Amino acid sequence: xKIKAEDxxxxxxxxxxxxxxxxKASFEVSKPAFIAIIGRSGSGKSTLLNLxxxxxxxxxxxxxxxxTDVSLLSGSERRKIRLLQMGFIFQTFNLLPTLNxxxxxELPMALADKPQKDQMEKxxxxxxxxxxxxxxxxxxKQLSIGEMQRVAIARAMANDPEVIIAxxxxxxxxxxxxxxIIALLFDISRKGKMVIxxxxxxxxxxxxxxxxxxxxxxxxxxx
Amino acid sequence: MFRRKxxxxxxxxxxxxxxxxxxxxxxxTMRYTTVIKEISVLFNGQVMVVSNGTIVIQAxxxxxxxxxxxxxxxxxxxxxxxxxxxxxxxxTPIGIGGIIQPVPVNFSMGIxxxxxxxxxxxxxxxxxxxxxxxxxxxxxxxxxxxLADEHGWTVGTRITVNSHELKIVGVLNTRLALLNxxxxxxxxxxxxxxxxxxxxxxxAVKPIQGYSQKNLAEAITQKISYVTALTEDERNDMIQxxxxxxxxxxxxxxxxxxxxxxxxxxxxxxMSVSERRRDFATLEAIGAPLGYIFRIVILESSLIGALGGxxxxxxxxxxxxxxxxxxxxxxxxxxxxxxxxxxxxLYMAGMFLAVVFVCCLGGIIPxxxxxxxxxxxxxRAEY
Numbered sequence: 001x002k003i004k005a006e007d008x009x010x011x012x013x014x015x016x017x018x019x020x021x022x023x024k025a026s027f028e029v030s031k032p033a034f035i036a037i038i039g040r041s042g043s044g045k046s047t048l049l050n051l052x053x054x055x056x057x058x059x060x061x062x063x064x065x066x067x068t069d070v071s072l073l074s075g076s077e078r079r080k081i082r083l084l085q086m087g088f089i090f091q092t093f094n095l096l097p098t099l100n101x102x103x104x105x106e107l108p109m110a111l112a113d114k115p116q117k118d119q120m121e122k123x124x125x126x127x128x129x130x131x132x133x134x135x136x137x138x139x140x141k142q143l144s145i146g147e148m149q150r151v152a153i154a155r156a157m158a159n160d161p162e163v164i165i166a167x168x169x170x171x172x173x174x175x176x177x178x179x180x181i182i183a184l185l186f187d188i189s190r191k192g193k194m195v196i197x198x199x200x201x202x203x204x205x206x207x208x209x210x211x212x213x214x215x216x217x218x219x220x221x222x223x
Numbered sequence: 224m225f226r227r228k229x230x231x232x233x234x235x236x237x238x239x240x241x242x243x244x245x246x247x248x249x250x251x252t253m254r255y256t257t258v259i260k261e262i263s264v265l266f267n268g269q270v271m272v273v274s275n276g277t278i279v280i281q282a283x284x285x286x287x288x289x290x291x292x293x294x295x296x297x298x299x300x301x302x303x304x305x306x307x308x309x310x311x312x313x314x315t316p317i318g319i320g321g322i323i324q325p326v327p328v329n330f331s332m333g334i335x336x337x338x339x340x341x342x343x344x345x346x347x348x349x350x351x352x353x354x355x356x357x358x359x360x361x362x363x364x365x366x367x368x369x370l371a372d373e374h375g376w377t378v379g380t381r382i383t384v385n386s387h388e389l390k391i392v393g394v395l396n397t398r399l400a401l402l403n404x405x406x407x408x409x410x411x412x413x414x415x416x417x418x419x420x421x422x423x424x425x426x427a428v429k430p431i432q433g434y435s436q437k438n439l440a441e442a443i444t445q446k447i448s449y450v451t452a453l454t455e456d457e458r459n460d461m462i463q464x465x466x467x468x469x470x471x472x473x474x475x476x477x478x479x480x481x482x483x484x485x486x487x488x489x490x491x492x493x494m495s496v497s498e499r500r501r502d503f504a505t506l507e508a509i510g511a512p513l514g515y516i517f518r519i520v521i522l523e524s525s526l527i528g529a530l531g532g533x534x535x536x537x538x539x540x541x542x543x544x545x546x547x548x549x550x551x552x553x554x555x556x557x558x559x560x561x562x563x564x565x566x567x568x569l570y571m572a573g574m575f576l577a578v579v580f581v582c583c584l585g586g587i588i589p590x591x592x593x594x595x596x597x598x599x600x601x602x603r604a605e606y
Binding site for chain 2: 046047050053055056075076079080081082083084086087088090092094096097107108111112155
């Protein structure tokens with residue numbers, strides 16, 4: 001999947017005040033890689049990821065997915081792209097508390113109408129890959145923070161997407177668990193996926209193939 | 224999570240109470256309107272003659288004085304358009320407890336045996352045991368199933384009413400609430416037992432085919448100064464406003480309770496959705512179709528409705544039985560076998576579906592809220 005952003009701008013209005021969270025950001029990623037976007041809190045990282053992940057619409061500018069302007073797509077078409085071509089990892093994991101680990105991972109496959117048997121096999125295999133083979137039936141509250149993030153990674157991989165978008169995936173984790181998660185994400189990128197991570201974790205920056213910085217909404221490539 | 228469970232539980236309890244109340248009151252009201260409608264069916268197409276000042280509920284005389292049977296019948300039969308006359312003695316109650324209570328607590332009916340078919344139609348005797356008494360019988364009577372069961376009466380049981388020993392020769396196997404609570408005996412015997420020799424309190428007059436009920440009733444009223452003759456329409460006109468009013472109040476009560484249930488479910492579901500904004504935003508972020516999210520919320524509110532409606536059905540049916548028992552003084556246990564007569568299955572099903580439907584409706588606005596979340600804003604705000 002090729003993602004191209006052209007003069008991407010996102011302005012939030014709070015009363016009469018306008019805040020430009022992303023200011024004319026342009027970039028292009030076309031091949032599997034580990035991409036890190038770094039910046040201070042409030043610099044616009046999450047907003048940029050939400051735009052790239054089609055969870056938000058830019059105030060101006062364009063995002064092209066495989067040369068298709070996503071602003072021209074309907075809500076359900078954008079949702080379909082999110083479901084089948086993108087995987088999301090959130091800072092606070094965002095697992096559904098009423099579902100167990102297996103069901104959380106099966107969910108995106110169920111939404112994509114995959115056969116029940118395939119869902120179960122794939123979810124089990126993904127959870128085993130992230131080291132949770134013995135925790136399949138545990139609910140989020142029965143898992144540690146690191147384990148929850150692993151389930152979230154497995155969920156992001158469920159529909160075998162081309163792009164994984166992770167927003168501060170290690171922010172809530174201790175350094176040892178963070179290291180393990182970074183290793184997992186790195187593995188994923190080496191298996192031919194595009195991994196886009198917003199972070200201020202230096203270890204993640206070290207592992208990245210491409211690093212962007214964002215400051216006051218302005219995006220720059222640093223390496 | 225605990226607060227949400229607690230709130231849902233309270234919502235279910237609220238629905239159970241609302242449904243129970245509606246079913247108990249609705250079923251009790253419906254039972255009495257049904258009884259009144261049943262009475263109407265028994266005397267279709269006939270003119271009912273009572274003494275002046277008697278209140279008539281369809282075909283049951285309340286109060287008023289007695290009519291001299293032979294004299295009145297003779298005068299009516301001499302009139303044009305009369306096919307036959309059926310003299311009836313209604314007595315409420317038969318004396319158990321000694322308190323006058325309204326139908327269908329119990330009542331006695333004396334009617335010439337050759338006219339029993341007018342009242343009973345094809346009603347068989349329970350288990351085909353026993354027989355119908357003859358006109359000449361001096362002590363044979365038939366009783367309704369409910370009355371027989373309440374007092375443990377069977378064919379052959381002897382009961383004493385006003386110092387007369389009466390023998391039960393048949394138990395009516397009927398589903399009509401009115402007949403279920405009646406003691407029916409030959410007219411002469413009834414007149415003797417209740418000390419109304421030669422008197423009746425109502426005479427049903429059947430007009431000949433094609434003769435106008437209205438003309439006949441007018442002629443009877445003009446010719447016999449001490450009677451009032453009422454056509455079927457006039458009797459309906461007397462009771463219809465009361466029935467309509469009862470039904471209107473019943474409908475109003477149902478509407479008010481359902482409206483409150485709707486608001487309750489909507490409030491609880493809105494709170495539940497707003498507490499789980501992150502879950503719904505996450506679902507949207509990972510690509511769940513809006514219809515899927517909408518269905519989750521509707522399903523949840525429907526489940527609350529199904530649970531509240533189901534439990535409300537059980538408690539409401541019990542409540543209806545308790546009300547019926549309190550109102551009629553018939554022991555509660557006797558109502559259990561006939562629970563579906565007090566609360567008809569169709570009414571139960573209708574109420575259950577209505578509660579579930581109301582809860583579905585209550586889920587619509589929260590469901591729309593759940594699908595209209597701005598994912599980016601919700602996810603950012605939750606951090």
